[in-house]
Amino acid sequence: MKSLSSPAQLLFPGIETPRSSPFLKWAGGKGALLKDLRPLVPAGCSVFFEPFVGGGSFMFEFSEGREYHMYDANNWLIDTYTAVAKNWEYVAEIIDTMPCSRDHFLKVRAVHPDSVESIYEKAANLIYLNKTCFRGLFRVNKKGFFNVPYGNYDRRVYDPELLKACSVALGKIHTISCQDYRRSLASVKPGSFVYLDPPYFKAGGYSDFNRYTASKFELGDQIELAAICNELSERGVKWLLSNSDTTTIKCLYSGYRVVEVDARREINLSSQNRDIKELVIMNYNPHD
Ligand SMILES: C[S@@+](CC[C@H](N)C(=O)[O-])C[C@H]1O[C@@H](n2cnc3c(N)ncnc32)[C@H](O)[C@@H]1O
Structure with missing residues (x-):
């Protein structure tokens, strides 16, 4: 598919191209929290690391x-970002050949991502499944197969x-790299800033969502992550972390600045659990 002007741009040549924002729906997505995070991002840091993007x-x-x-x-996910960065038109061209039907959805879902060599095809499959599955999210089983049911929506992929x-x-x-957080955080230089948004520690309901990869993020990972945050503090790295409002997380990060924020929950099907608090923790004074 060629990079043509949109119909709106042809009619109104001055119209702006949209700003970049997530093209995938992701459990734990921080779109609704950006207004709370913006004033906390430290001024003066020009090198940013994000280990759980x-x-x-x-x-x-x-x-x-x-x-x-x-x-x-x-x-x-990382291959999808790489493919979109390199040649979004080719990814779009592949998606354009994929009919929005239950049969095709099941066909694509049955393909293991590791069996697909082309990153462009992998990206097309992920975007297609994310937009045609039930409630649009990403979840895999222990073997790494996408395992969300068909959504039957009539919408653009x-x-x-x-x-x-x-x-x-x-x-x-x-x-843009596929790495475990222990490895990516080892390369962070003093003076940099790190935003950490790990799978949340279990707080019931939506926060139990933990199937972003074939292996789960367990309590041991949360403990190790807190220890690495302590090391980052010692190395002169500023960090900001989001996590669930739980006693365990408060204990792991006691001594740091903690802000409670309201987070709208989209994955939990029970509406009464959608408005719950979560924590934003940092090792610096955002007003300095
Ligand atoms: C809460 S989500 C991040 C949501 C993201 N901030 C957004 O706005 O969409 C957590 C991410 O951590 C990733 N993840 C899980 N275990 C990981 C690990 N051991 N190392 C690095 N990333 C991991 C998952 O694949 C998932 O994309």
């Missing part, structure tokens, strides 16, 4: 004009203008 709400919002390094343990804007934004990212 997920759907990329924070990255798309704050990467412009900065040296940005993004990572995630989900290699299907992708927005070409948005994908193009995301491609431009991703093209400016310094590092």
